[in-house]
Amino acid sequence: MPSLTNTQVAVIGAGPAGLALANVLRQRGIGCVLLEAKTREFIEGRPRAGFIEEWAVRALEGHGLAERLLREAQRHTAFEFRFEGARHLIGYGELTGNHHYVYPQTELVKDMLLAYVDKGGGDVRFGVRDVRLHGLESARPSVTYTDPVTGERQLIDCDFVAGCDGARGVSRAYVTENGGTFAGHDYGVGWLALLAQAPPSAETVVFGIHERGFAAHMARSAKVTRYYLQCTPGDDIEGWTDTRVWWELQARLALPGGELTEGPLIEKRILGMHNYVVAPMSYGRLHLAGESAHLIAPIGAKGMNLALYDAFLLADAYASHYVHGDASALSGYSETCLRRVWQYQEFSQWMSDVLHGPSAEPFLAGLAKARLRRLLTSRTARTAFAELYIGKDTGF
Ligand SMILES: Cc1cc2nc3c(=O)[nH]c(=O)nc-3n(C[C@H](O)[C@H](O)[C@H](O)COP(=O)(O)OP(=O)(O)OC[C@H]3O[C@@H](n4cnc5c(N)ncnc54)[C@H](O)[C@@H]3O)c2cc1C
Structure with a gap:
């Protein structure tokens, strides 16, 4: 018999989406177990994003996750197009009143692990193998995985599963194989x-x-x-x-x-x-967040920003469910996320046409x-x- 853990939300994947979600759930007193396929050392050293939009930093700040970021990150308010031998400055800060923060994803991941595990005592299990989801349409779904040390199967009984396991994870297939659509573009x-x-x-x-x-x-x-x-x-x-x-x-x-x-x-x-969008971003008691649901090529520096957006929205939706007994945010979660996802996809397409067109x-x-x-x-x-x-x- 696998050993059993009971929790409220099982979060699969400790990238920006999973870590932001787990941190907010812990802060709100909602039980959560975070499962990650890689080691802590690996995810803390995986270089990817750098550009974080101001609204996302404000959301991180609101949850006490931006202290070091606000101290160390550079602020960017302009970029340059170099085109036909000339410089053309686009001062988007002056046009919008907002700016980007430049802070490596590795550092944000470290900060969020520090807050969730080291300071918060959150439950995270690294190096898990062969993660499977069960009973997603039931009131009490579960997740099983193989423990990397003992090789034994483990079982987590929960109310919800948050699939934050990125582009190569297992969660997305439970949506696409149960009526969801996968819209891809290369x-x-x-x-x-x-x-x-x-x-x-x-x-x-x-x-x-x-x-x-x-x-x-x-x-x-x-x-x-x-x-x-x-x-x-x-x-x-x-x-x-x-x-x-x-x-x-x-x-x-x-x-x-x-x-x-x-x-x-x-x-x-x-x-x-290449890009893709999975719709809806939910199936039964599984909700996808971040790249498990939508991939966006790094053309417009949007992927991590979207992952954070989903995570904060999903955390709020779980909180409404547990604290106020209101399930409407969870049922509207996918539609709300997808509006922003498609705006960002459209922007990325426009940028791609302009950046790649001349060649x-x-x-x-x-x-x-x-x-x-x-x-x-x-x-x-x-x-x-x-x-x-x-x-x-x-x-x-
Ligand atoms: C070169 C590059 C530059 C980029 N620059 C930017 C940028 O400037 N701004 C921006 O916003 N975005 C940028 N991005 C995109 C950004 O890095 C991603 O969108 C972001 O990492 C997505 O976060 P996530 O949490 O959804 O997924 P991930 O970061 O992929 O995290 C998913 C986690 O799930 C784990 N996992 C996978 N399968 C399983 C499983 N079966 N069980 C348990 N765990 C599992 C993975 O190991 C991983 O830790 C860039 C991407 C690249 C490649």
Whole structure:
């Protein structure tokens, strides 16, 4: 017989979505067990996001999860398009009154683990294997998994399961195999994601729009810079030597007399640019949050922001259920999330057309340049763009 734990919410996955949710549940006195397939060391060192929208930071702050972030994160209010050999600054902070915080995802994950496990004494089980969900349509579903140390099956009986297990998790299939839809889209381009041990070469994010392909520069810290290079999807990483990477980055991003500062490349991997949305984001007593429900290529720096949005909304919905006996927020959870998800997906598509268009066939290149020129010449167009870029008022 597997050993049994009783709780209120079983949370699968300790990424930004699962950790934010678990922290809020613990703060509200709602019982929760957090299951994570990897080790703590692994998830604390997995480099991904850096750009967090201001509303998300305010939500983290409201739950006491942003103390170090507010102390250490850089504030960004502008970025640059580099296009046809010229710099074009987009001051989205001035247009919206909001800004981004630049804080590595690894640091946010560490902060949230510290709050949930070390300070809060929350129940987290790392390295779990073969997670399965059961009885999701019943009033008392359960989760089973194999303990990594003993090799024994464990059983968690709960009221709800929160599937926060990302793009490669197990939760999504329980929705799609029970009537849910999976809407996928492939941009047909790849990005070489790079982390360079080199100081930033510009004060802002730089999006280089170039006939050779898109490239981007994003500060991560005083000593580390993230770069992206558009490449063929499924390209052989071996062909991207450090010399070739820096040559392409200089060609697509540098301006005359303003070479990028080079340094060792400490991360180099190829990402396929594709998206998906699962709807609804719930099945029975399972609710998906974050990338288990929707993947968004890092074109507009939206994925972690959406994951946090879902997590805070879901935490509020569980709290309404337990504290006020009101189930309406839980039943409306999927619809509310999906409104923002589709706004962000639409923005990402627009950005992709503009960023990748000039290296595509002549017709798409012409459209991309027309969109870009409109943005650069019209304050109204820039304001509409800026609101989406910063995630303002996108919940309608
Ligand atoms: C290069 C790159 C740059 C990015 N930049 C940005 C950015 O600037 N801004 C932004 O908003 N977003 C960005 N993103 C996206 C962001 O990193 C993700 O959207 C975010 O990690 C999603 O969080 P999540 O909690 O939904 O999923 P994840 O972070 O993937 O977490 C899911 C967790 O579930 C665990 N898990 C999986 N399967 C199981 C299982 N069966 N059982 C238990 N646990 C399981 C995983 O190990 C993982 O820890 C970027 C992504 C990449 C790749």
